[in-house]
Amino acid sequence: MRAQALLSPLAPKPEWSALDGFQQTMTKADFLALLDKVYAPGVAWADSISFTGDAAAVATSPGNPPYVLKFAPDAASTRPTPVFYWRPRRALPAFDPGKPLAGLKIALDPGHLGGSWAKMEERWFKIGKSTPVSEGDMTLKVAKLLVPRLKALGAEVFLTRSKPGPVTGARPSQLRAAAAESLQQKKDPVTKKAVTKESERLFYRVSEIRRRARLVNETIKPDLVLCLHFNAEEWGDEKHPRLVDDNHMHFLVTGSWSKEELTYEDLRLDMLVKLLGRASSEELPLANSMADVMAAATGLPPYVYHGGNVVRVNDNPYLWARNLLANRLYACPVVYIEPYVMNSRDGFARIQAGDYDGRRTFGGVARQSIYREYADAVTAGLVKYYSRRQP
Numbered sequence: 471m472r473a474q475a476l477l478s479p480l481a482p483k484p485e486w487s488a489l490d491g492f493q494q495t496m497t498k499a500d501f502l503a504l505l506d507k508v509y510a511p512g513v514a515w516a517d518s519i520s521f522t523g524d525a526a527a528v529a530t531s532p533g534n535p536p537y538v539l540k541f542a543p544d545a546a547s548t549r550p551t552p553v554f555y556w557r558p559r560r561a562l563p564a565f566d567p568g569k570p571l572a573g574l575k576i577a578l579d580p581g582h583l584g585g586s587w588a589k590m591e592e593r594w595f596k597i598g599k600s601t602p603v604s605e606g607d608m609t610l611k612v613a614k615l616l617v618p619r620l621k622a623l624g625a626e627v628f629l630t631r632s633k634p635g636p637v638t639g640a641r642p643s644q645l646r647a648a649a650a651e652s653l654q655q656k657k658d659p660v661t662k663k664a665v666t667k668e669s670e671r672l673f674y675r676v677s678e679i680r681r682r683a684r685l686v687n688e689t690i691k692p693d694l695v696l697c698l699h700f701n702a703e704e705w706g707d708e709k710h711p712r713l714v715d716d717n718h719m720h721f722l723v724t725g726s727w728s729k730e731e732l733t734y735e736d737l738r739l740d741m742l743v744k745l746l747g748r749a750s751s752e753e754l755p756l757a758n759s760m761a762d763v764m765a766a767a768t769g770l771p772p773y774v775y776h777g778g779n780v781v782r783v784n785d786n787p788y789l790w791a792r793n794l795l796a797n798r799l800y801a802c803p804v805v806y807i808e809p810y811v812m813n814s815r816d817g818f819a820r821i822q823a824g825d826y827d828g829r830r831t832f833g834g835v836a837r838q839s840i841y842r843e844y845a846d847a848v849t850a851g852l853v854k855y856y857s858r859r860q861p
Contacts (some may be wrong), residue, residue, distance in 0.1 A: 479652045480645075481736040484538045486530055488739065491552035492746040498524060498541040502771040508725040508791055509745050510732065511781045518732045528742065531735055539742075551748055552610070554690035556802035558752050562693070566858045567702045569624030574856060576620060577628045577692040579682060579796065581699040583674055584634030587747035591674050595711040595813065602820055603812050607634060608841070609698040611825065615845035616698075623853065630682040638681035639784075642669040645677065656707050676795065676843035683799035694756065696848065697796055697806040699775065705813040719770040721761050722806035723753040724798055725791025726781040740798045752803040753781060760805060760851030761788035767847035809844060831840055 477483070480663050498521065518529045520536075524543055527536035542548040554574075560569075563573035584606035588594035593605040613629055620627045631637050649668035653660045686695055701718065705711035724744050731737050765772075765788060772787040780792045797804040810817045819832055820840040829836040837843065 475556075476655070476734045478531075479648055479672055479734050480680060484530070484736050484739040486528075486739060488695035489537060489539060489742060489746065493540050494542045494547070494549045495551045496541060496548060497543075497545055497746075498526075498747060500545075501526065503543060504745050504750065505624065508750050508781070508836045509724075509741055510727045512728060512729075512782040514729040514732060518727060518738055528738060529735075531536040533537060535788075539746075542684060545804075551746070554804050556686070556693045558693075558726075559628060559856060559859055560709055560754075562856070562859060565857060566624065569686070570853045570857045571620060572624030573688075574624070574694075574852075575626045575628075575632060575692040576852075577686055577690045577695045577800075578613040579615055579686075579697045580606070580609035581620075581694050581697055582609065583636055583678070584608075584610055587635060587674065589708070590670050592708070595708040596703055597711060597713075597715070599681050600822055601824070603818065605700050605702075605812065608700055608821070612698050612844045612848075615841055616848060619845060619849045620852070623849070625852075626692075628692065630685055630690075630695075636674070637685065638673070638677045640673060640677040640681075642666070642673045645669040645672045647705065648672055652745045655772065659765045679795045680799065682739050683796065686800045692802055693753070694805065695800045696797075698848075699806060700810050700812050700817075701808045702751050702812045703814070711813055711819055712722055713815050714811065715743075715814055715815060717770060717811045717816050719759045719761075719764065719768060719788060719809040720773040721790065722759050722792045722797065722808065723778075724749060725783060725793065726779050727793045728779045731779075731793060737793075738800070741793075743801065747801065749801075751781075751801045754789070756803065756855050757789050757805045758784070758786050759855035760807070760848065761786055763845040763854055764788075764809060767843060767850070770809060773808070801826060809847075810840060824855065 508546055520527050524541045526539045530537055566572045582591050582593045582605045588604040588606050590755050596602040646665055646669045649665045649672055650660050653664055653668055658664060667783050703714045703716060727737060737765060761816055775790060780790045783789060783791045797806060812821065817835060823830060823839065825839045825841045829838055
């Protein structure tokens with residue numbers, strides 16, 4: 471087993487005491503099953519975790535001893551899992567048919583940034599004089615449509631951002647030193663242009679998401695987070711983008727850390743907090759319900775990953791596990807929703823139509839606006855899942 475001195479960009483120093491409450495809360499067999507099926511398939515954990523009897527030794531940092539996690543000898547002997555701020559479905563108030571989401575606390579995380587920030591993220595494109603396609607603005611529009619729908623059904627609803635701009639107070643100019651260090655760590659050339667690009671990436675993809683994570687974990691403290699996104703195929707030049715025929719959908723849950731990712735000390739700790747906290751026991755069935763409902767509502771086929779560090783976690787063709795910064799930092803269950811290809815011919819036409827009442831015809835089919843279809847399907851998926859609790 472080898473310990474690594476690596477930390478991912480802008481990560482705080484790992485506090486391994488965060489695992490103390492998980493001692494003897496899981497059997498070794500259950501721990502290994504979750505590692506191999508969801509969190510670190512293909513024995514990706516082998517260089518950072520070793521097993522001796524009823525304990526695991528987890529590499530921390532050079533010069534420090536490994537963290538020793540003790541397992542329960544059998545299922546009957548497991549101690550209760552520490553209570554996080556979130557509650558599983560079984561712990562929510564009794565089901566009320568008139569308010570099927572009563573007692574549920576939801577954080578909606580509109581993916582990316584909108585407005586003038588969207589171009590920096592490269593989640594923006596425009597064709598001729600058409601309305602620009604900006605994912606960060608589109609996800610915020612869906613989130614704002616969801617709020618009244620979910621509240622009407624009894625849920626408490628919060629947004630990680632309510633405006634196009636960032637939540638983080640950091641800006642790329644403040645992250646240049648961290649950007650240079652990140653490039654050195656990746657063994658990339660540290661040029662002025664590269665530092666500028668990397669500082670922008672650290673701003674919108676790392677600092678922004680870490681700030682949202684603090685908001686989720688320390689202020690909102692929801693029972694789940696829904697990360698709202700739209701998908702895209704490679705479009706090339708943002709001013710002369712390529713439209714494609716493919717249009718699809720998929721869902722992501724937390725998992726599939728790679729061997730390389732687990733060389734980072736903070737990622738090892740993040741993985742174990744999610745695994746031992748049993749977030750997957752809520753993420754998987756919730757994502758299944760939502761995928762079934764959204765597939766029926768949208769008619770979209772499942773997206774299939776070819777390469778990349780993802781893994782299937784069950785027989786649902788829409789569902790994959792992937793290690794993303796948000797879904798590993800948000801301590802509660804997290805479901806990433808990735809419907810519609812923004813630069814598909816069908817998706818682009820519907821985006822250009824904007825939001826509207828009623829239905830309009832696309833490809834011979836009368837459809838709601840793409841935003842309302844998205845919001846209604848998410849709502850119906852939540853109702854399907856959370857209605858399955860005791861009255």
